[in-house]
Amino acid sequence: MNKNIAYIIMGLILCCFIACEKDEIDTFSGKDSIYFTWPVEGTSFNNATVYPDSTGVSFAFIPPTKNDTIIKLPVSVQGMLSDVDRKVSLKVSEESTAVKGVHFDYPERIVFRANVPTDSIPVTLYRTPEMKQESFQMILQLVENEDFSTEMAYMENESTGEILNYTKFQVSISDIIETPQYWFEPYLGDFTAKKLFLMSDVLGIPTDTFNNPVSISDMQFYGQFMARYLDEKAAAGETVYEDDGTEMEMGRLI
Numbered sequence: 001m002n003k004n005i006a007y008i009i010m011g012l013i014l015c016c017f018i019a020c021e022k023d024e025i026d027t028f029s030g031k032d033s034i035y036f037t038w039p040v041e042g043t044s045f046n047n048a049t050v051y052p053d054s055t056g057v058s059f060a061f062i063p064p065t066k067n068d069t070i071i072k073l074p075v076s077v078q079g080m081l082s083d084v085d086r087k088v089s090l091k092v093s094e095e096s097t098a099v100k101g102v103h104f105d106y107p108e109r110i111v112f113r114a115n116v117p118t119d120s121i122p123v124t125l126y127r128t129p130e131m132k133q134e135s136f137q138m139i140l141q142l143v144e145n146e147d148f149s150t151e152m153a154y155m156e157n158e159s160t161g162e163i164l165n166y167t168k169f170q171v172s173i174s175d176i177i178e179t180p181q182y183w184f185e186p187y188l189g190d191f192t193a194k195k196l197f198l199m200s201d202v203l204g205i206p207t208d209t210f211n212n213p214v215s216i217s218d219m220q221f222y223g224q225f226m227a228r229y230l231d232e233k234a235a236a237g238e239t240v241y242e243d244d245g246t247e248m249e250m251g252r253l254i
Contacts, residue, residue, distance in 0.1 A: 032079025034088065034148040035166040037118055041076065054170035059127045060177030060193065061207040067127045072120035073169055075112070075142070078152065086112045086147035088121065093139035098173055103128060103136050112147070123171070131175035142167040180210035187223035187251040192242055202229055223254040 042049040055071075062069060075088065088110040092100050100106075105124050112119045123140075144150045152166040179191040189195070200207045203222060227250040233240050240248045 031144075031147065031149040032077045032082075033151040034075055034077055034112070034142055035150075035152040036142070036169045037074035037076045039164065039166050039169075040152070053164075053166075053168070054172065056172040056174075057125055058177070059125075059131060059173075059175040061196075061211070062127075063197070063207070068124055070122055070124050071171065072122050073140070073171075074118055074120045076118040077112070077148070081115050081117060084114050086114075087145055088112050088119075088148070089143040089145040090121065091141050091143050093141045093168065096137055096139040098136035098138035098171075102126065103131075103173055104138050104171075106140075125171075125173050127175055131173065133176070135172050135174035135176065138171045138173060140169050140171075180208075182212065182214050183210045184214070184216075184219045185251055186253040187219045188226075189223075189249050189251045192248075194243055195248055198240070198248070199226055202226065220254075223250045226250050227254045 036053070037043075039051050039053040042051045044050075057069065057071060059066075059069070090106065090110060098104055103126055105126070106121060110121055121140075123138075125138075142148075142150050150167045153168075155164050155166060156162070177193045180196075183191050185191070188199075196207060196210075199205065199222065200209075203225060205222075230240055230248055230250065234247075242248050
């Protein structure tokens with residue numbers, strides 16, 4: 001009797017082992033799924049994490065002599081790492097108003113490198129004359145291929161019930177210059193593109209500095225430094241004028 005019980009127990013253990021082994025094989029079968037990283041895993045912005053499915057690029061804050069710029073859109077894989085390079089397939093959505101080869105371009109062969117969970121797609125954006133009056137929307141769509149599936153194309157947000165597409169990403173492209181969000185007029189004066197580029201050159205700061213939060217003390221320093229610079233240029237007989245012919249001035253509190 002005891003011998004029969006022992007046989008039964010051994011048989012159950014063996015069945016459990018086989019079942020576990022089969023489950024493990026099923027779990028890792030099939031292709032890995034590729035998706036755009038930012039909408040799922042987020043990115044850091046102003047000391048906070050945001051989850052954008054779109055972004056914007058304005059040539060207005062890029063020196064006028066530069067006619068193109070490269071952005072890198074991160075993509076990630078849901079699944080296993082691979083010890084070989086894999087191919088990423090991409091297409092332009094029919095909703096896109098930007099035209100490939102005119103307003104942007106990307107490599108014919110896009111590679112997701114071996115042994116990394118996240119890689120990026122380099123996209124070249126081109127400055128065109130019509131961007132001075134109009135913003136163009138580039139909408140890219142990841143496509144299933146022999147290496148990747150796109151199972152995250154339609155995912156339901158558990159909180160809102162909204163259907164999200166993590167395989168599509170939008171980039172707005174323009175050359176329209178507007179007053180930056182964090183331009184502080186009392187210290188910096190009226191905004192003009194010419195003043196912005198001069199400040200970037202004199203102060204050694206990026207042209208998109210005022211698209212992000214700037215401390216009041218930094219803003220005051222920028223205004224005072226530029227006011228002295230403009231005064232020195234005027235004293236030397238080299239007064240700096242705006243494009244409309246008026247003398248360039250900083251803010252009323254400087």
